[in-house]
Amino acid sequence: MGTQTVAKIPVVDFSNEDCLKPGTSSWLSISKSICHALEELGCFVAILPGKVSPELHNTFFGTLGELFDFPTEIKVQSSFEKPYPSGYITANAANEGLGIGYATDPEYTRRFTHHFWPEGHDSFREGADLFAKVMEELDQVVTRMVFENYGVEKYHDDHIQSIVHTYRFNQYKGFDKTGIDEGLPAHTDKTFNTTLYQNHVKGLEIYSKDNEWISVDPLPSSFIFLAGDGFQVWSNDRVRACKHRVTLRENDVRYSFGLFSYREGETHVPKELVDKDHPLQYKALHQFEYVQYFKKNYSTLGPLYSIKEYCGV
Ligand SMILES: O=C(O)CCC(=O)C(=O)O
Numbered sequence: 001m002g003t004q005t006v007a008k009i010p011v012v013d014f015s016n017e018d019c020l021k022p023g024t025s026s027w028l029s030i031s032k033s034i035c036h037a038l039e040e041l042g043c044f045v046a047i048l049p050g051k052v053s054p055e056l057h058n059t060f061f062g063t064l065g066e067l068f069d070f071p072t073e074i075k076v077q078s079s080f081e082k083p084y085p086s087g088y089i090t091a092n093a094a095n096e097g098l099g100i101g102y103a104t105d106p107e108y109t110r111r112f113t114h115h116f117w118p119e120g121h122d123s124f125r126e127g128a129d130l131f132a133k134v135m136e137e138l139d140q141v142v143t144r145m146v147f148e149n150y151g152v153e154k155y156h157d158d159h160i161q162s163i164v165h166t167y168r169f170n171q172y173k174g175f176d177k178t179g180i181d182e183g184l185p186a187h188t189d190k191t192f193n194t195t196l197y198q199n200h201v202k203g204l205e206i207y208s209k210d211n212e213w214i215s216v217d218p219l220p221s222s223f224i225f226l227a228g229d230g231f232q233v234w235s236n237d238r239v240r241a242c243k244h245r246v247t248l249r250e251n252d253v254r255y256s257f258g259l260f261s262y263r264e265g266e267t268h269v270p271k272e273l274v275d276k277d278h279p280l281q282y283k284a285l286h287q288f289e290y291v292q293y294f295k296k297n298y299s300t301l302g303p304l305y306s307i308k309e310y311c312g313v
């Protein structure tokens, strides 16, 4: 257990199982570090060595290679989960993404697997379910720590009930294949929060308060937790939505995947988080409508459209 800093991204080590148990001293100590990181940078790296073995890591990235090797026409037909973004999405000639709606429901990962492998593919399906479980647990632990830190833990059960998860798997071709170095442009996620996992190829960069791009070093068994626009709204600007981008400098194929957490219904700033030092910053946010609006108007709004413009007071 403990917190260290690698290249300015806080790294939180959850190897002591007590870190996942509310009220223990390990829990209380890392929750302070996590809140600080989310307020300053909007992200941190979580190391969970007991949850992801090197075998699972290697097997699962192997199956992602098989997934993206399918012909494009099979990939584009995988869009059948609504309402949150799912199916085939491509940002540019270097990037391809495939999404699953309701990612934490094994029925949806089963359907997605069946689309590509009608005979089944246990290591893909079981890997996807296992990672979704670990990321969902991390998501719940982190949001609970933040809710407690702000003295509003009484809202946390309802928060968890309102969350819908979407998976997105990304493949970025090596720089030598495309000559494209922009994997994804700078953006904040439209989620409440996002949890990412990736292979050994670097690329993710985080924008700091000092206006610097910080490169994330992939560490084994580690996840990157990012606060999204919804978290910033809910916290009345205490938590910073993490601005990030993907830059491709290596010639290896980069794989990453994320569990995207969206709140159903409306997000209001809790009344306890509004006072004379923290005047109300946002109107209620309906996250699904926000995602739809952003998608529909992307060509005019651009990737850096801010939540302040959408629902700032
Ligand atoms: O590939 C990554 O590391 C980041 C992906 C990302 O930012 C996104 O899908 O929104």
Ligand SMILES: [Fe+2]
Pocket (backbone or CB within 6 Å): 187, 188, 189, 244
């Ligand atoms: Fe993102």
